[in-house]
Amino acid sequence: MFNLLGGNHARCVVRRWDRLVIVARCGCRRPAGELGPVSRGPAAAAAAAPAPDVWEPDPDAPEVEVGGAPPSKAWTPELSAPEGPSAARAAAPPAANEALGDTGAYTFQEFWLDGDEGDQAIKVNVGSGNLFIRSKMSELRGPGVPAVAYRVYNSQNDIDNGYIGPWREDYMITGLSISSSTTTYYDGTGARWVFTKSGSTWTSPAGVNASLTQNGDGTWTVSYNRTGEKVIFNASGWLTKRQDRNGVGITYGYSSGRVVSVTDAVGKSIGMDYLINNGAAHSLDEVGAAGRYTRFFYDSVGRMDRVNEEGAGRPFWTMTYDASDRLVTMGGDGRSIAFVYDSASRVTKVTQSRTGESSVVTSFAYTATGTTVTDPRGNTSSYEVDSKWQVTKTTDQLGRTQSQTWTANSDVQTTTDGFSTGGGQGNVTEATYDQLNNQTGITLPTGAATQALYAQGPGCTGAQSGNPYRAKCTIDPSGNTQSMTYDAAGNLTAKTDTTSGGTASTTSYTYETSAGTVCGGKAGQICSATDANNKKTTYTYSGGNLIKTTPPAPLGPTLYEYDAVGRVTKVTDGNAKATTYAYDAADRITLTTFHNGQTLTNVWTPSGLLTSEADSATGTAITYKYNLLGKQTERKVQGPTGSGYSNTVTNGYDKSGNLVSTGGLGATTYAYDVANQLTALRPTSGSCTTSGNPAANSGCVKFTYDNNGHETARIFPGGARQNTTRDTSGRPTRITATDAGGYTKADVGYSYTQGSSDRIMLQKRTSHLEQGIPVGAISSYSYDSLNRLTKAEEKNGATVNASWTYTYDKASNRTSQTRAGNTGATAGTITYTYNNANQIASTSADTTTWAYDGAGNQTRNGITGQTATYGDRLQVTASGATTYTTFGPGNDLQLKSVTGIATTTLYSSDLGLIGKDLQGANTSWTRSPDGKPIALTQVASSYYVTDHLGSVLGMFGNTGGWQGGYSYSPYGEQRSASNVGVIGSNNIRYAGGYEESANLYKLGARYYDATLGRFTQYDPAGQESNPYTYAAANPCNAKDPTGTSVVVALQECWAWPQVRLAIS
Template sequence: MRRRAVIVGVVFASLITVGSVTPAQAAVAPAVVVRMDEGDGPSTGDLEGSVWAPGDTADDGLPAATPVSPAAPWEPLEGGRFGEPLIGGTDEAPAEDAANQPAIYDNEPTESAVNPAADATDPTQAPAVAGRSMAARGAPVPPERNITSPGLGSLPYFQFQDFSLSDHTVARVNLGNGNLVVTANDESLSGPGIQLRADRFYNGLSLNEGSFGGGWSSSMITNDVGLYINPDTLSATFTGPSGFTAFFKKENGAYTPPPGFNAALTKDATTGADLGIYTITYNKSGEKLRFTPTGYLISDKDRNNQGVTYVYDTAGHIVSATQDSGRSLTVDYTNDANQYVGRMTDSAGRVTTFIRDANRRLQTVTAADGTQTTYTYDNSDRLTSITVPGSPNNTTTSFDYDSTNRVTKVNQQSTSPTWGARADVVTDFDYSFSPTRTTNVTDADDNVAVYNLDNQGRVTSTVDGRGDTRAQDWNANSDIQTTTSAFASGTAGGQTTIAYDSLGNATSVAMPTGAGTAAQYARGTTDCPGAATGTAFQVQCSSDASGSKKAFDYDTNGNPTKTTDVTGGGTGTVTQQYTYSAVGAAGTCAPFNGLICTATNGNGAVTTYSYDSHGNLTQIAQPAPLGAVTNSYDALGRVTQTIDGNGYTTIYSYDVDDRLLKTQFNNGDQTFNAYYPSGAKQYVWDKTIHKISYEYDTLGHTTKQNTYNDSGQPVDVVTYKYTDNGNLTEYTDSQGLVKYGYDAANNTTSITEPGGTCTTGTTAPAAGSGCIKLDYYPGGVEKSRTFPGGAKQVTAIDRSSRTTDITATPAGSSTPVVQIKYDYTAVPGSTAPADDRTTVQHQTAVKQEGITANAVTSYAYDSRNHLTAATEMEGATQSAKWSYQYDNAGNRTKYTRSGTSGASTSTANVTYNAANEITATSQDTTNWGYDAAGNQTQSGTTGVTSSYNNRGAVMRIGGQNIASYGAGNTTTLQRGNNTFLTTEFGVATQTVGTNATVAYTRTSDGNAASRRTSAGSTYYVTDRLGSVVGLFDTAGVYKGGYSYTPYGEARRTATTAEATSNALRYIGGLWDPTANLYKLGARYYDPNLGRFTQADPSGQEANPYAYAGCNPINGKDSTGLISEACGVAIAGEIFSIVGIEAALFVGGAASIASGGALTPLAAIGLGAGFGGL
C-alpha cells in the first residue's frame, strides 16, 4: 500500500457528470480530488484564466483596467532569460551536447542594485543583494528566447520520479536530464471554464531568477510566462508556466508549432478591437491563450471563451486575475528595484506572503492558515531543502547535485508519532552517457531501476529491480507509437501499436494479440456518415474490434452534443444528448457559455440544470418522480448547503484551506473533521457514534488508526509499518500481526498471518504455517499464489497480459480442483489477429463448483457492449442459458434463465419510469417503492423493505438494522448482530455477536487473501474478476467453492462449513444472506436484478443503477462508485469495453461543474496537462 498521488483537498461533486444523462445522485457529496501532476505544468484548471479588461485597446502594450500609455515592445532583460527548454527550433549547442550531454551551466552571481532600506519582514520589501544570476530586475517584460538548458519544466513526454511533499507541493526529478522541478500551489479559485490557479515552479537547471527570487517562477507573472515575437515576426517563442519553451517558425504565412507541442499560434484580426492579438490554441482541449502584440498574456479561455482575466498596471505587473465567476486574486510586489512578488490576496481576503533571504532567494511562504514552507540554497543558488508543514511536525526534504546541477540524491526525513524517528529515506540518481544514455534510480530499499533514453531525453526502455524490461518507441511528434511489455519483451508480436494521422490524432490502437479500437476524425463515409461537427481534433466516429460503431456530434464551440449508435444492424439510437448555455441566448440556464443546461438519455428522459450568476450549479431538476436537488454556495464557490430530493438539508463548513470541517445533517447530527498542518486528516468524529483518529509518518503513509468508544478510549487500534521505500511490511489489528515481503520490483512476494512463519526461496509453505507466497510474470502480473501445505493457484496470461487460465491444485496433487479458461477470440482457440476481441468471448469451466466438466459458455454483446446472452454448452448440448434485453438508457427490460442456471427456468419483464426506477416486473408479489431521492424502499419481487437516514445511508433492510459511519454506506459499523471494523484496506474484521470474530487477511493492495477465525484460516482462489471460486484450509485441502451467473447470482455453493460461512464471494464483495444483497463499497447490489438499490452517489455512471455498464463479464464495480472495465491503457489513451466514449466526453462536459467542483472523473479527465497537449 503506497501513496501515489497528492490529495489536494475536498471539493464537492456537482451532480452533473460526463456521460451521465439521467439524475445520478440526490445530494451533493464531498469528493476527494487527486491532482496527478502530469503534463507540462499545471493541468487544465491549474494556470487558467484571463480576460482582457474593458477599455483595453489593441495597440496598448498591456491590458489594463483603464487605458494606459503604450509600453515598450517585449524585449529581453539584460542578461536574457536563461535556462528555458526549447521545443523546436535550433540552438547553439555547447560542446558537450555532441556527446548527448545536457547543456548545464553553473550560476555566477552578478552585481545588482541594492535598497538598503529593504525590510525582509515586510512582504512588500526585500533586500536587493546579489541575485541568482541576473542584474536588477526592473520593470517586468515577457521572457525572450535565450536557451542554454533544454529540458526544463514538465511536458507529456518527460518522465519523472515524483516525491509528494505535502498537499500543495510536489518535487519531481526529470529522469532524462536530472532537472529538479518543484511545483507548489499557493491559491486556487474556481468558476466556469478555465480555473484560476497561482502555481509556483522551480527548475534546478534554469538560471532564471524568477518572479519570486531564487529560481522560482509563476504560472501567471509576466517575466515567467509569455510570448516573444521576433522583430521580423518570422518566429515566436512561447514560455509556458512550468518553464518549458516552444519555438514557432512562420512558414508560408503561418506559424508552425514544434514537434510535441500540439497547439497552433495565430495572429488575430488585422483591424478592430483584436488588432495584433496573438492566440495559442491547444488542439485537443480548445483552450486559448491570448497575448498582446508585445507578448503579455491577457487571457486563458476554454473552448467556450470562459476563463480568467489578467489586468496589468502601467509598469507591466499583473495586479489582478479574475475568474469569470467573479472570484479574483490580487498581486502585490516588493517596492525595491527587483519588484518580486510579495503578497497574493484572493477575493475572500485570504493572504499568502513571500519572503526572500539576504541573497534575494525565496525563503519563506506563509499560507493563509499561518503555516509556513521554507527553502534553503547552497552557494551556487541551488535549492537544497524544502521544509513543509507536517503531520503534526514539519518535515524536510533535501537535494544533492553533481557539478552539472543534476539531482543526485533526494533525502526525506522519516519519523512518525507511532514509531518515532527512523533513518532518512534516500533515493539516488546516477547518469551515464556512455556507451548509451541511461539514468539509474536506486530507491530507499536499494532496488535499482534503469532508464534508457534517446538523445531527446525520452525514456525508450526501463529495466526494473528484477531485471524485467519494458520498452516504448516515439514518433517525431513525441507520441508513443509502440510499447513492449516486460512479459512480451523479446517475443514476436509482443507490441502494442498506436497509429496517428497527420494532425497528431490517435487513430487506432492494436494490442499484441490483434484486438483494438479505431477513431475517425472526418465524416461522409459509410463507416462514419453525416456531416462533421466540432474541430479536426475531435473524434467523429469510433469502432472496436467487434465492429460496434459510434458517432459523435458537437456544437460550434466543440462541446459534445450527441452520441449515436451507427453500427450496421445496430439500434441507431441516440444514447446521449446535451444542450449548453450561451450568453445572450433566450432562456439560457446560465450567464456563461458552455454549461450544460439539459442532459437527455436514450429513453428521452431530461434532466435540467440551473446556475447562479457565478456559475454555481444551484438546481438539478430530475425526471419525475425524483425531487429536485438544490445547492447553496459561499463566495469561494464551496457548497454550503444541499437539499436533496427528499427535502433533507445538509450544511457544510470549511477551513481557510477549503477542507471540509463540519457536516450537519437534517436531524441535527454532525460530523467533524480535523487536519494536521500538512492537510492530512487528523480525525473524523461522528457525534452520534464516535471518533476515528489517524497518525502518519512524514512521507504521508498512515501509521495508526484509532477507533474510540463513547468514553473516549481507543478500542480498535490498527497500526501500519513500511519499508523505507513505502511498501507496507506490517499490519496489526486486534486479531494480530500480518507481515509482507517484497522483491526488487516492489511486488509483494509473501504474506505471513498472525503467528505464522514464511521461509525464503521457492519452497512451498508448510501446512499450518500461515504463509502465502506469490510469484510474478515480468512486468508485475501475478503468476502464482502458493498457500500453506502447498496448495496453489496459477494464472496464465496471453501476450496482451489478459488472463487466459486460472488453475488451483490442492496440496500434494497436480489435479486441478478449480480450473477456468478464458478465450478472447471470435473463433474459439484462434490465433489470428483478426479474430481477437477486447472482451471475453468464451469461458470454459474445466473444473468449477457445480458445473459439468469442460462446459463452455459463449458470450454475446450488443453494439453498445451490453451483455445480451451467455450460452453454456456441454459438447453439442445446451445446458444453461441467460438472455438479457435493455432499453436505450441501459435498463434491463427482460431476462431469461433456462437449463441448469442455478435458478428456476423463468422469464421476467421489467418496466421503468423516467428516473430509471423499476415500476413493475412480471414476477412481482407486491409494489415497488422508491423515495424522492431515488433510494429503493421496497422490492416488488421479494417484498423486502429498506429505509434510509437523512445521510443517504441504509438504516434498515428487512428485519435487520444497519449503522454506518458518516455520510453514505461506505463505512458500515453494524449489520444485525454483526460488527465491522473498516480500515484503508476495506473490511478488516467482522464480529458476530459478542465473541466470534472473523478477520480478513489482505494483499498489500487491499484484495482479500484469506479468512481467519479461531478455528484456522481459509484461503481464497479467485477468478479474473476477483470472485472467490475456491477455498483451501491450512493444510492445503480443498474445501469447496462457488460458481456464479453472469451478474453474480449464486449458481452453486459448496455445502462445506468453510463455504457456507464465508461472506466474501462475488467480485470479493460482502454477501448479506439476510437481504440477498452484496455490499459493494458505497452501495448495495442486487445480483438477481443486476442493479444497485441506490443511485450512483458519485454521479459518474451513464445509468445511475446499472451494474458495470451492463457488461459484468468484462467489468465490475467493487466500490459502488464507478465501473472498472477490463481495458488496455496505452500512452494515456484508454481503450476498453466502453470504447473511447468516456474519454471523448470528459473535458467537454466537465465545464458544467459549478464553482469548478468537478466530479472525480471529470477532474481526472481535465488533468492531462496545460492546454491538453
C-alpha cells in the same frame, strides 16, 4: 508499467469541496467498500469532538484591485547566460522545448511533501535530471478556466522573469518572444516551443499540439488542439487571458509591468502585492483573495526563503539554497526534503526527512544515454532516453525491460513489454495517429484494435465538419460504431450508436451560450442531458455555480448553495433534506451538519492529511497518524466509554513506502522482492520459508510474477496453489487451483477470440472444473452494439446445460431476463418496466408494488416485498428485518447490523473489511496491500481462489485441502455452492464483494442486487449514464467495487495507460 519505487499503499490526501458529491455521499478517507466498527449497544456518551477549524470569506477584506492592460513593450523571458553550475551544460544546452518544465512527454520520479499533486508537485525528470516543482499559491473555483496562481521551480532554470527568485510565478514565465520569423511560446512551466512563420501562418513545433494565430487586432492566441484551451497574449506577447473551448476563463491585470490580479469569469479575483524598493517592485509580497493569503519572505540576497501559507490553511515553508541559487532544502509541517546536484544542475540525491524517523534517500546517476535510479531500499532501475529526454527503455530492479518508441510529435507509438528481457521478442502494442496528430487507433499484441475517426471518410461517412481534433466516429474491436456531434465550440452534443442492426440509441446534451439565457450559466456549462430513452435532466446556474439539478420525476430536485469563494455550503437532496458544509482555509471540509442536526467533524494537518473524524450520531471518533511519506501508520477507533468496540490498527512501511506490517486485528507481515512486488504475506504469528512451498498451518501465502509484473501463481499453506496463464496482451487465459497433492480442484479457461478475430471482451469461458457445472462445459457470451451482455449459453458438449438471456431498453435498463436449464434459479422469463427516472415500475414477477424515495433510493422491492429505509445522510438504516448503523455520510463505513437479537459488529482498516463479530463468533480477513481479500480466519484459516473478476471460486484450508467452491450467474446470483463449513459462512463472494444476504452485496457506497443486475440506490457520484445499472450491463468484463465507478476487469493487464483509456 513496472512499479519501480514501490509505495503501493494509499495515503490520505486532501478532500476538497470540488469532490463534494463523493465526500457528501461516501465519506472521507475511506477506500471503497470499507466497513468499520461500532458498539454492540447504544452509545453511553458521545466522544468529545474537537472544535472544527472553520474559515469563511471575510466580508470586510479589501477588494482586490483589478489591474489594467499589460505593457506595450515586447515581452521577454530575460534568459540567463549559462554560468556557474550551468556552464557544464552550455556546450549542449536543452533545445527549445526540452529539459525544463513539464511537456507531458517526460517521465518523472515523484516525491511527496504535502497535499496532493494539485497543491504541490515535486518531481525529478529522469531524462534531464531537472528538478521541477509546481506549488499552488492561491485558487478560486469558478466556471471555465478557474483563477489559480502557481510558483514554479526548475533546477536548470534559465528564465529571469519573476519576483520570487529563484522561483518563478507561472504567469510571469508565460509569454511570447516574437520575431519576424519565429515566435517562442513559454508555457508557464519552464518549457518553451518555437513556432516558425510560413507565409501568413505559423508552423507548430513537434509535441506542442497547439496552434499559434495572430488575430486581426494584433493580439496572439495559442490554441491547444486536444483540449480547446486558449492562451491569449497582447500584441507584444504579454499574457492577458486563459480560456476554455467556450471562451470562459480568467483575465490577468497588470500594473507597472507586473501581474497584480487574476480575475475569473464571474468577477472573483486573486490579488498580488509587491514589496517596493526605491519606487520599483523587486519581490512578491503576498498572493491571495477574500482574506486568505500566501506571504513571501526573502534572505539578504533576495532569494525566497520562507513562504507563509498558514493564512491559506497550509504549512509555513522554509527554503535554503546553495551558492548557485539552487534549492537545497524545503520543509514545513514537520517534514523536509533535500536535494543534491551535479555541476549540470541535475539532481543526484533526494532525501526526505522527519524528526524521529529514518530519512528516505533516492539517488540518480547520469550517463550520455540515460539515468540510473537507486531507490530508498538500495535497488537500482534505469531509464534510457532519446535526444528529447523521452524515455525509450526502462529496466527495473529485476533486470526486466520495457521499451517504447515515439512519433515525431512526441506521442507514444509502440510499447514492447517485459517479455523483451534478455533479447526476447516482446509483445508490442501499437498506436496510430493522423496528420493532425489525433490518435486514430490502438492495437493490442493479440490483434484487438480500436479506431477513432475525425473527419468524413470510410467508416464515418456522415461525420459533421469542423472541430478537426474531436473524434466524429469510433469503431470498437467488435466492429460496433458510434458517431459524435459537437457544437461550434467543440462541446459534445450527441452520441449515437450507428452500428448496423444496433440499438440506434442517442444521448444528447445542450449547453449555455455566451448570452447566458438558456439556464443562467456561463458559455459551455451543461444545461440539459437527455438519455437514450429521451428522458431529460436539467441544470440551473447562478453566478457560474450550479444551483439546481432537476432529474426526471419522480426524483426530486437537488439544490446547492455557495459561499463567496464558490464552495458548496448547502445541499438539499431529492427528499428535501439539507446538509451543510463548513471548510478550513484550504477548502477542506471540517464540519458537516446533517438535516437532523447530527454532525461530522474533520481535523486536518496543514499538509492535508486527515487526522480525525468525529461523528455525533454514534459518539465515535476515528483518529489517524502518518509517517514522513504521508502513509497512514495508525487508525484508531474510539467509541463512548464502555461501548466495547474501540479498535486500533497500525501499519508499518519500508523506505520505499511498501506496507510491511499491520498490527491489531488480522495482524499481517508482508515481504517484497527488489522490484517492490509482493512475494509473501503471513499472519504476524505465522512463518514463511525462504524457498519452496509454504508449510501447512504456517499462514504463509507466496506470490510469483511474469516479466510484466502480472501475478502467475499464488501458493498457499501446504502447497495448494492458484496458477494463472495469460495471452500476449496480458489477459488471463486459464486460472487453475490445485490442492496440496497436486490435484485440480477448480479450473477455468478464457477465450477472447470470435472466429479468427481477437476481441477485447470475453467470448468464451470453459469450466474445466467448477462448482456445480459439468466438467468441460463451455459458456459463450453474446453482446449487443453497446457491449451489453445479451446472452450467456453454457453447453456440455452439444447439449445446452444452462442459459441466460437479457434484453435492455436504450438506456440500459434490463427489460427482460430469461433463465433456462441448470442456472440455480427459477427458470422462465421476467419482464420489467421503468418510469422516467430509470426506476423499476413493475415486473411480471411482482407480489407488491415498487417504491423509491425522492433521492432515488429503492424503499420496496416489488418481487420480494422487502422494504428499506434511509436516513438524513442517504445511508441505509434498515433493510427488511435488519437495521444498520454507519459512520459518516452515505453507506461506505458501516459499523454494525442487527437482525432480531443477533448483532454483527464490523472492523476495518484502510485496506477494507478486516473482521466481524457475530454474537461472539469472530471472523477476520487478511488482505493484500492493495486491499484484495487473500484469506479468511474463523476457527482456522481458509484461502481464496478467485477468477478474473475477483469472484471467489473456492477455498483451501490450512493444510492445502479443498474446502469447496461456488459458481455464479453472469450477474452474480449464486448458482451453486457446496455450503459446507466455511463455504457457507464466508461472506466474500461475487466480484470480491461482501454478501450481506442472499444475492445482496455491499459494494462500497451502494448495495447491489444480483437478482436484478442493478443497484438499489442512485449513483452518488453521478458518473454513470444510468444511475442504477451495474457494470454498464457488461458483468462478464467489468465490475463496480466502489458503487461509484465501473472498472474494466482486464484493465490491470494493459501496461500502457493510453490503451486503457482508448479501450474503456
